[in-house]
Amino acid sequence: MSSDSEDMPLAKRRQQQQRANKPSINNLDSGSDSDTPLGKRKRPAVRKRVLDDDDDDEDADTLSSSDSRPPAAKRARPSAAKKKSYKDDSSNSDGEGDFHGSSDSDVPLSKKKTVDSKAKTNGSSKTNGTNGTSRTKAAPKYKEESSSDSDAPLAKKAASKKTSTPTKIKVKTEPASSSKSKQSTTTIKRRGKEEVDDRSKLKKVKKEEEDDKSKVKKVKKEEEEDEDADAWWLNQKDNEDESVKWTSLKHNGVYFPPEYVPHGVKMKYDGKPITLAPAVEEIAGFFGALLFTEHAENPTFQENFFKDFSKIAKAHKTSPEITSFKKCDFTPMYEYYQAEKEKRKNMTKDQKEAAKEEKMVLDEMYGICYLDGRKEKVGNYRIEPPGLFRGRGKHPKTGCLKLRVQPEQVSLNLSKDAPIPKAPAGHKWGAIVHDDTKTWLATWKENVNDSTKYVFLAAGSSLKGQSDLKKFETARALKKEIDRIRRGYMAELKDKKMFNRQRATALYLIDRLALRAGNEKGEDEADTVGCCSLRFEHVTLEKPNIMHLDFLGKDSIRYEKTVEVDEQVFKNIRLFKREPAQEGDDLFDRLKTSELNKHLQNLMKGLTAKVFRTFNASFTFQDQLEKRTPKDGTIAEKLLAYNRANRDVAILCNHQRAVSKGHAGQIEKIEDKVRAYKYQKMKQKKMILALEPKLKKKRPELLEPESDLEDDWIEEYETQLMEKEREKVKAKFEKDNLKRKENKEKPMPAGQLKDLLKEVDVKAKDLADERKTGVVPPTRGATVEKCNAQILKLDERIAATRLSLTDKEENKQTALGTSKINYIDPRISAAWCEKHKVPLDKIFTKTLRDKFKWAMTVDKDWEF
DNA sequence: ACTTGTACTTAGTAGATGGCTT
DNA sequence: AAGCCATCTACTAAGTACAAGT
Incomplete structure (x- = not known):
């Protein structure tokens, strides 16, 4: 049962990772008992903040009395006394991982500055709260909520008019339309197989790639016609009541997972196998299956599991009562589930x-x-x-x-x-x-x-499609209003009312950094924040106008960026942070998402904080795509541009993923490649000096050693080089002999191979000498010019490889999927594909094509 | 005005799949 | 065929937003 076999599926290793859930040693009180009184996070004393910032003279004194801190205690935060333990630096100390600046577009604040990677991770300890609230279910209410806006039918042909008023999406509901639904009922068509055919057709067409547009179009048309019956986006009805979602809904209910089937595998307790009742065995199995994953090693996880597990075990009267987690050994179960997995893999x-x-x-x-x-x-x-x-x-x-x-x-x-x-x-x-x-x-x-x-x-259903369309239309509406809105909050940054200032500042961050709104969270949730819930410790300022953000956002993903901000924003934040500010205090102490959103509604109908994210993502994407797509590049080059633009968005939104297992190795390989180039460069430089010693003075850079090229490495590298050389010589020799045999010639004598190998030995010796003396004799025909040219070439290669390195480095951490699925208006992609003759299935998987079918009919000039 | 609850979108990951090499 | 890897899909947690209740 060797619990140490290292082939265990160690779940996710977020190597230089941000997520702060590692059950670290300093996980404070994992021992602290459940009876710790639901640690009321201390609410810092209420303090009035006054606008008395000296850099702010104009506003000093002006705080209106009505503007004192609201009495309501905001959500209690982890006590400030709990110094956030910053742990685990090892993880992200390798710096460098700066989010490379992407665009110069002015919209999102993408001046990504260096990210200085001081690892900071929030580790607020929490005690388990007993959340006894049993909520009562409210009876569904039927509310009304009509909106009447002119409706521009989203017809494919009309799609290009970018300045039209935002299309309103309406769900058709009029009972009168029953005829219509009947009609569609009759045209329900068989999907599936047909669709597959269509796609393979499409694929074939695409194989021929070049132009042949007509064919592609034909296939497309087929698809369309085929789908007209379901194409809600083609016949949008203006409509009254947005809140009604359907007139008829029939389904077969839900599927329940099968009952537990006991397997009888015995876990061990105190070293001895014990028999468990099925209900207990099942739970033990849950844990067993997770053994050696990050979860199972997490003390909180263990604790919570064991509390529930032992309770159930007790209820079933296990023979030795299970009272100690430490005495539990779930490995037999682990092994059982591993075996099951194996079996499944090997199914016939x-x-x-x-x-x-x-x-x-x-x-x-x-x-x-x-x-x-x-x-x-x-x-x-x-x-x-x-x-x-x-x-x-x-x-x-x-x-x-x-x-x-x-x-x-x-x-x-x-x-x-x-x-x-x-x-x-x-x-x-x-x-x-x-x-x-x-x-x-x-x-x-x-x-x-x-x-x-x-x-x-x-996701591919009409209801989801409609709300997706609506979401993007709202974002497009924001595009038209954004200048006005920006002017508005920029002006408000200097408002006399503290509340307005905070609101404007928060809005600035949401807009320029694509932060989430930041609702308040409860005690028994992970401590994560968004814009409105930022606390002092999440923001640090640096003179003239640099702001450093470091906090855990949704899913406990770390957000760490350093940006230049507007001068007034800088002042404001300093103002908010001023005073007896302590960790644990809210940065925007009188702002809540609901108030922010209420304000936004006034600025534009349908506007909420999250719309900014959608808008900025789609806008950035379109902008970057436009700039990056090579007009007459190959499909592959265009796709590269597409993915880069996609990545810009993902970086903007801070979409991350776990680093893959083999990543470190792959990086290592590329780094070695760079080093090899540097090595060659070094040789060339020395050759120049050998050819023209006078240049020492004129070009001192020739004397400089290459960075990152150590003697040890060089020696190692040369040995390898020579080893490879020998292999090559041998291989060639054997191959030649084989040929000779075929041609009925006499094989070359073994002695010849020896001679050849000796030549390599001489070379190796030369290299060793060169290492000692530092002098590299020029190869035959070498001239200073040729060497210079070589060096230039090598420099290029180094730069290129480096780029691919950063590329890879960044990609390993960045998840493109989330933005593609949720933030980038699919019509941008559809139009792009059309315009640049890129097959759609190169960018959208089947599920995404299905989800976005409503967006596929735009013409090539459609604009977000 | 604050709190609680509901409904829906957004999020990362585990596991399945499929294409590729060995 | 087996193993390896990079997607892709399924899953469900974790957000946002807003309405109802108090």
């Missing part, structure tokens, strides 16, 4: 086929529903199986047991005329509702965080 064809079949059956049963008569895909129709809650970052509840969901907990939403799906045998549904203002098909309450879970339609 038939077995795989059968499994596929099974999935298909479920998909047909639950993966489909009828919305206004249209057949639509359901997203997550599987009820989440029981397991251990895998909270991210320092989530206080990570590791808690997530119970099996019973049908009685599940409510279904469908239309009144829809047949109610049968609940699993012996069970009943929790509730049946008919709420046409909601898009969910099913919902239930999860036990760990008491949060609500939903079953929604799939």
